[in-house]
Every structure is written in structure tokens, then in C-alpha cells.
Amino acid sequence: MSEKRLVIIGNGMATGRLLEEVLRLAPTHYRITVIGDEPGGGYNRVMLSPLLAGGTDENAIVTHPASWYRRHAVRLISGTAAVAIERRQRRVRTAAGHVIGYDRLVLATGAAPRTLPVPGHQLRGVVSFRDLRDTRRLQALPRSRVVVVGGGFLGLEAAEAMLRRGHDVTLVHSRGHPLNQQLDLAAGQRLREDLAARGLRFVLGVRPTALHGNQAGQVTAVELDNGERLTADVVVQAIGIRPRTELARDCGLTLGEDGIRVDDTLQTFDPRIYALGECVEHRGRTFGLVAPLYEQATVCASHLAELGHRRY
DSSP: OOOOOOEEEESSHHHHHHHHHHHHOOOSEEEEEEEEEESSSSGGGHHHHHHHHHHSHHHHHHOOOOHHHHTTTTTTEEOOOEEETTTTTTTETTTTOEEEEEEEEEOOHHHHHOOOSSSTTTTTTTTOOSSSSHHHHHHHHSSSSEEEEOOOOHHHHHHHHHHHHHEEEEEEEESSTTTTTSSOOHHHHHHHHHHHHTTTTTEEEEEEEEEEEEEEBEEEEETTSSSOEEEOOOEESSSSSSEOOHHHHHHHHBBBBSSSEETTTSSSSSSTTESSSEEEEEETTTOOSHHHHHHHHHHHHHHHHTTTOOOO
């Protein structure tokens, strides 16, 4: 096996596809290490909504179990975050104390959920719906009064899943109908009627201005800009994501307006470092869907395998 060292920071769906492509194109080219801050192997994040709703189980959404990494001689460091990239020494440090050298480094750090920019967002019971940890937390809730903030895909999926689990659910959205970026008014109203018939309540055209809690620090209500106050035991934030660029920024890589800036080969300012997925910005665009992430992984793998004929 070659002594070239490939380190990948992040173990989401983009990394899973990248690993598959690199191992297919250049199976003996690298000693590969993957660093993931979530425990365990890779899973299908798209299936978190069906998992929350009870339509599947955790085993069914796992795409790359620990045995897969062992079988392909990939070192997996999971349950700890990478905390520093030392570009001059070409090494990565983790929160658990690992120091891993690299010849090529890929940043696949993904994105973090946006938090509500209002007082009280730090209260207990204010949660996001982004990863397996969030899903388990929501699954464990007793019957509750749930307010979901955000009427995009993720907000609607979270709201319907919580409704199916027997919770009392209200969805708050700042626009006049759900999925306003994808649907026109007529279609949006039809969707709203369908979901309302299943028991989902809508409060539209308003924004939260504050979250209120009790003396124990538990959220109890959502205050809206029309003066209304919604009682809540749990508030689910589903108002979008932001690329995780802190590692790149701290080691001096070039950032765009939102993400880590990459060229058509998914290479950063540093020719030894690539980036792909939700953390990148390519020609002024960021990405949140699976299809472009998989295409990026295919292009990046081609260049890591030194076949360099593909462009994104």
C-alpha cells in the first residue's frame, strides 16, 4: 500500500461517496483516515425524517457500518471533532488528542443548523433537527406541545413526524404558505389544507421575537411579532443551515461569502487541501442537496486518484 496519507474531516454522505469513488479508482493509492464528530459510521441523513416518524429504524439508514471501514482498511476516528489544521506541518489535531499527518486533506465538514436569532434560543427544549443525535432526542420526548419554526422541507418533515408520534404540533412560518420557495400560492394552500386535515396547525406570516422559559430554564412559550404567544414544551428550529467553515478559516484558507472557496476541481487555495459538500462555495453558490454533493465527490475522487480530467 502506498505511504500517501489521505485525511478526510467529516463523515457525512459526501464523505461516504468520496470514499467509495477513491477506493474504486485508486484502491492502493492512500492510507485513509476519516475523522467524524458523530459516533459510529456513516448513515443516510435524508432518512432521518422517516426515522423520526417511526417508518424505519436506525439499522436501516446506516450506509457504512464500522465493519465497512475495517474491510476497506480505512481508519475511522469517530465521536471526536477535528479542532485544528496545521498546514505547514501538514497535520490535523482532534479534540481527543489525535495528531494525524496528511499528504492530501479533504474538508467535508458539512453545515450546522441556524439558531433562532431571538432572546431565549439557549433555553432547554429548544432543539434542531439535523443529525441522528437530534432525532434520538426528539424520539425520546413524552407527549408534548411542539412548535416547529420554519416552513421549508425540513420544517414540514419534522412537524409531520412529530404529529405522527402523537404530539400537539404548531408550525410557524414567516411567509404566507409553506414551501414558498418551491410552490406557488395555490399549491402551497393545497399543501397546507392537506396537512391541516391531518392535525397540523399553522401560524403563517409571522416571526418569533422571543422564546420564554420558566425558572428552571425550560422553554414554555414562543412570542410572535403579531403579539401572539404560543405555549410550547419543545421548539424545533428548522430555519436553514450555515456552512461549517471554522477549521478552514482558522488555518488561513480562503472563504467566500458563505463557504470554503473551491475551484472546478474542488481544490482550495492550498493545493494539498480539497473541500466538498455543504461547507463549500463554488462560483458563488453553496449546496444543500444530495445530488450535487455526490457529483462533487466523484470529481474530487478523480483528482485525488490523479486522473484529473473531470471538472465540477
